[in-house]
Each structure stands twice: as C-alpha cells, then as structure tokens.
Amino acid sequence: MAINLQKGQRIDLTKKTASGGVADLTKFCVGVNWGAIEKEQKKFFGGTKIVKHAVDLDLSCIMMFQDKQKYDHLYSPEYNPSALAQIGLPPGKLVSRDGALRHSGDDLTGDLDGDDGLDNEIISIDLTRVDPNIDQIFFFINNVGTEDFRQIPFAKIRMYEGTPTRVDNVVANYDIVSDPSYSGHRAMVLGKLYRKNGTWKFNAIGDVTQDQNFAATLMNIAKNYA
Numbered sequence: 425m426a427i428n429l430q431k432g433q434r435i436d437l438t439k440k441t442a443s444g445g446v447a448d449l450t451k452f453c454v455g456v457n458w459g460a461i462e463k464e465q466k467k468f469f470g471g472t473k474i475v476k477h478a479v480d481l482d483l484s485c486i487m488m489f490q491d492k493q494k495y496d497h498l499y500s501p502e503y504n505p506s507a508l509a510q511i512g513l514p515p516g517k518l519v520s521r522d523g524a525l526r527h528s529g530d531d532l533t534g535d536l537d538g539d540d541g542l543d544n545e546i547i548s549i550d551l552t553r554v555d556p557n558i559d560q561i562f563f564f565i566n567n568v569g570t571e572d573f574r575q576i577p578f579a580k581i582r583m584y585e586g587t588p589t590r591v592d593n594v595v596a597n598y599d600i601v602s603d604p605s606y607s608g609h610r611a612m613v614l615g616k617l618y619r620k621n622g623t624w625k626f627n628a629i630g631d632v633t634q635d636q637n638f639a640a641t642l643m644n645i646a647k648n649y650a
C-alpha cells in the first residue's frame with residue numbers, strides 16, 4: 425500500500441519482499457504528474473470551446489556534500505547558461521556526476537489531454553551509487569509560468585519502483601494542488617533524502633516558498649535547509 429505523505433512526514437525507505445520480509449529501497453523514481461489548464465471560452469458564434477494553456481513545472485534536485493560547501497545538481501538544460509553564469513550557477517544537466525540520479529528531461533506543457541497517469545518529469549535514483557560524501561538530496565519544484573499551484577488541475581508527486589515509462593510499485597504519493605495553503609505559490613521544497621547512520625530516509629518537507637524561479641529556490645535550500 426502506498427503511503428499518502430503529509431507535509432513534514434518522515435519515512436523509512438523500505439519495501440516488502442516477495443517472501444514477506446523487509447528490504448531497503450535503493451532504486452526508485454521521484455516523479456511529478458501534472459495537467460495543462462483547461463478553460464472554457466465562448467465562441468464568437470455561440471457555444472463554447474475548451475482552450476488549453478500549457479503549464480511548465482520544473483522538477484529539480486540539489487545534492488549537498490557533507491561539508492555543505494559543495495553540491496551537485498540536476499536541473500533543466502533549457503535554462504540559459506549565460507544567465508546562470510551571471511548568478512554563479514553551472515549549466516543545467518540531467519545526470520548527476522556520480523551517475524546515481526537521472527532526470528527524464530524538461531516537460532514544457534503538462535498533460536494536454538487529461539491525466540495520462542504517467543509522470544511528466546521523473547528523477548530516477550540509485551542510492552547505492554550516490555557519492556559517499558553526499559548525505560542530503562533535495563527535490564524542489566518551480567512553475568516557470570505565472571500560475572500558482574492551485575490553478576493547475578492536478579499535480580501529484582510520487583515515489584515508485586519502476587522506470588520513467590513503467591510504474592511497478594508506488595511507495596508514496598503526495599498531492600500538491602489540493603492543499604489550500606499552496607494557493608498563490610509557484611515554488612515548493614518538496615522533500616529530501618538524507619543519510620542517517622548509513623541508512624537513507626525521506627522527509628516530505630512540503631514547504632511552499634515565495635521564490636520567483638528555480639535559482640532562488642536552489643539558493644534558499646542551500647542556505648536555509650541544508
């Protein structure tokens with residue numbers, strides 16, 4: 425049974441084995457599934473039509489080294505590298521240096537034909553490959569556009585076993601548009617994987633912030649959460 429995560433909830437990363445035992449969950453995906461906004465618009469000669477409005481959410485990740493001075497990152501390669509350089513950030517990339525985390529790529533629209541049941545942006549994780557000097561991995565979401573989370577028809581986060589195109593076993597779910605307190609916000613510190621006594625755990629932080637773009641959220645995390 426998947427856990428419905430509550431804001432601030434901490435979970436152990438374990439799974440049931442076929443023989444009924446418990447094993448560490450080391451390979452899984454963190455995915456976000458969301459929909460484009462649909463609005464009914466009056467037609468000139470009467471009647472209505474549905475107009476679709478793309479929503480570009482970005483799922484990003486920052487991996488903090490123990491010394492808290494260094495980090496690795498996954499964020500969209502679509503971000504302008506020279507604009508990033510001006511604020512001291514490296515260009516976007518989809519694979520972590522240790523090869524442990526992989527991003528499926530920047531989805532610019534959300535589901536245009538209703539919920540397809542698949543996540544639009546996915547980070548695949550293999551905890552056994554994470555650099556031993558990294559002990560916190562933060563996930564965060566920004567909306568590139570101006571809509572706040574409550575205007576998006578659906579936006580769900582989940583942790584699951586499988587691949588970007590195949591969901592085998594959902595470990596945890598997290599609904600980010602149903603919470604009224606998310607109204608008026610376009611950025612969220614989703615949660616963190618953290619290593620404690622050699623074991624990885626997950627904290628569903630779920631803090632919405634006033635950050636205007638992903639770079640502000642990244643710096644906010646490095647300064648206030650790491």
Ligand SMILES: [Ca+2]
Nearest residue numbers: 481482530531
């Ligand atoms: Ca995107």
Ligand SMILES: [Ca+2]
Nearest residue numbers: 457535542544
């Ligand atoms: Ca989808």
